[in-house]
Amino acid sequence: MPRILIIGANFAGIAAARAIPASLDVTVVDRSGSFEWRPNIHELVSRHRAGASLRVDRGRMVRKAGHRFVRAEVRDLDPARGVAVTDKGRELRFDACIVATGGVWDDRGVKGAARHAMPFKSIADCAAIGKKLAELARAARCDTGAAQRDGGQKATALRRAPSRALGKPRASFNVVIVGGGIEGVECLGEVLRCYRHHAGLRVHVIDAAPRLMAGSSRLVDAAVRAHCASLPVEFHLSTRVTAVRPGGVGLVGKGRAHALLHADVVIWNGGARPSPLLVDSGLADDQRQWAAVTTALQSKRCANVFVAGDAAGLPRPIAKQAYFALQTGAHAGLSVARFVAGLAPLAFHPASKPMLVAFGDLDTFLVAETMVLAGTALALLKEGMLQATLAELDPPTDTDAAFALGLRLLSGLRAAALPELFSIERLLRLPGIRLLR
Ligand SMILES: Cc1cc2nc3c(=O)[nH]c(=O)nc-3n(C[C@H](O)[C@H](O)[C@H](O)COP(=O)(O)OP(=O)(O)OC[C@H]3O[C@@H](n4cnc5c(N)ncnc54)[C@H](O)[C@@H]3O)c2cc1C
Numbered sequence: 001m002p003r004i005l006i007i008g009a010n011f012a013g014i015a016a017a018r019a020i021p022a023s024l025d026v027t028v029v030d031r032s033g034s035f036e037w038r039p040n041i042h043e044l045v046s047r048h049r050a051g052a053s054l055r056v057d058r059g060r061m062v063r064k065a066g067h068r069f070v071r072a073e074v075r076d077l078d079p080a081r082g083v084a085v086t087d088k089g090r091e092l093r094f095d096a097c098i099v100a101t102g103g104v105w106d107d108r109g110v111k112g113a114a115r116h117a118m119p120f121k122s123i124a125d126c127a128a129i130g131k132k133l134a135e136l137a138r139a140a141r142c143d144t145g146a147a148q149r150d151g152g153q154k155a156t157a158l159r160r161a162p163s164r165a166l167g168k169p170r171a172s173f174n175v176v177i178v179g180g181g182i183e184g185v186e187c188l189g190e191v192l193r194c195y196r197h198h199a200g201l202r203v204h205v206i207d208a209a210p211r212l213m214a215g216s217s218r219l220v221d222a223a224v225r226a227h228c229a230s231l232p233v234e235f236h237l238s239t240r241v242t243a244v245r246p247g248g249v250g251l252v253g254k255g256r257a258h259a260l261l262h263a264d265v266v267i268w269n270g271g272a273r274p275s276p277l278l279v280d281s282g283l284a285d286d287q288r289q290w291a292a293v294t295t296a297l298q299s300k301r302c303a304n305v306f307v308a309g310d311a312a313g314l315p316r317p318i319a320k321q322a323y324f325a326l327q328t329g330a331h332a333g334l335s336v337a338r339f340v341a342g343l344a345p346l347a348f349h350p351a352s353k354p355m356l357v358a359f360g361d362l363d364t365f366l367v368a369e370t371m372v373l374a375g376t377a378l379a380l381l382k383e384g385m386l387q388a389t390l391a392e393l394d395p396p397t398d399t400d401a402a403f404a405l406g407l408r409l410l411s412g413l414r415a416a417a418l419p420e421l422f423s424i425e426r427l428l429r430l431p432g433i434r435l436l437r
Pocket of ligand 1: 007008010013029031032039041042072073074075101102120275277308309310320321322323324325
């Protein structure tokens with residue numbers, strides 16, 4: 001029987017595994033044991049949600065699809081020989097392979113970023129940011145308290161006095177968010193959800209683009225800025241970070257000389273770049289290229305390799321989003337099953353979906369192709385997507401009761417919540433929902 005190997009088991013890899021019949025010989029390999037639901041990880045920044053609720057056991061998911069799971073990192077991939085070698089030296093042989101390795105954290109070559117900035121990419125990263133913010137907020141509160149006990153005059157002087165380094169007032173904490181894309185906006189929302197009433201909070205958002213979420217509707221940018229008008233948030237747009245060092249970041253921007261900004265914490269949302277495995281295995285030409293594929297997701301370099309999710313560089317690029325990763329994963333699964341059966345793979349046609357962007361407890365945006373809706377009630381839809389998709393990817397089959405419960409939850413969410421997502425008229429009937437213009 002032909003052997004199929006899937007490298008990477010998050011959105012794309014799991015969707016691929018589920019699309020391949022259990023009768024085929026499939027091995028799924030991932031370096032970590034837990035599936036991670038990324039679209040809600042910003043909520044760990046405010047500790048509004050615990051990381052465990054966004055993790056699912058990968059081995060269980062793969063076994064439910066009827067396949068074998070190997071927990072290991074693939075270090076070497078040789079498509080011509082049909083072999084992948086893991087960090088433990090194990091050889092995984094295949095006739096056809098799906099590469100679903102996503103992307104890796106990108107410091108964009110900025111000096112000091114890898115060392116002094118906190119990445120915002122995984123559950124562990126966001127939990128660490130949440131912990132750091134809580135420590136800073138606690139320390140700033142103590143500082144304010146101590147100053148106030150010393151008498152009003154001294155307290156005012158302390159709060160106004162610039163510190164030695166980069167003009168930091170005592171008893172405050174400066175949070176610098178690098179990147180004003182969807183992740184940056186969602187991260188800002190969580191910082192504000194938790195600390196906007198803390199007298200010491202100062203937030204700076206930096207992006208090279210002239211507006212927030214530059215690739216999306218400008219209505220979201222305007223709405224986020226309107227929410228922040230009376231909050232301690234400063235936007236540094238058309239501005240690049242030149243270096244990150246302990247206690248601050250260097251900036252350079254349009255019409256602005258090189259400046260230093262004090263930072264107690266730097267949260268880095270610089271996006272992702274391709275995994276080095278792509279170029280090392282010959283699937284991409286250089287370190288910054290995604291694996292070039294045909295419209296059928298088949299590698300242009302190696303016919304026995306299909307690429308899904310963020311790792312795929314389609315002829316017409318699509319957004320690096322979880323819902324596309326699920327779609328390309330499922331399609332790559334079907335394509336690889338056709339390939340090993342000697343059939344030609346079929347073209348992939350992306351189905352575009354509205355994007356949900358959370359802004360803490362202040363707002364949620366639904367960005368569709370031609371319009372943007374806003375309102376905190378939309379947060380329910382984001383939750384609905386999470387619960388429905390996880391219930392589908394990891395159906396509760398352990399006992400009859402859990403199974404029934406899962407099915408009820410799934411069908412309830414599908415029937416009641418998700419259709420709302422695709423009907424603008426019905427969404428507008430929800431309380432507090434507004435159409436942005
Ligand atoms: C902070 C953040 C917020 C986001 N919010 C949203 C959102 O709201 N909505 C949305 O649709 N999308 C969102 N995204 C994007 C979404 O998470 C990605 O598009 C999606 O995760 C891509 O899925 P993937 O399966 O291609 O790759 P990934 O999810 O990155 O998974 C790749 C998998 O491959 C494994 N792997 C990689 N290399 C190897 C190797 N050599 N050996 C073994 N295993 C390997 C990794 O361990 C990982 O499990 C967000 C992303 C981030 C970072």
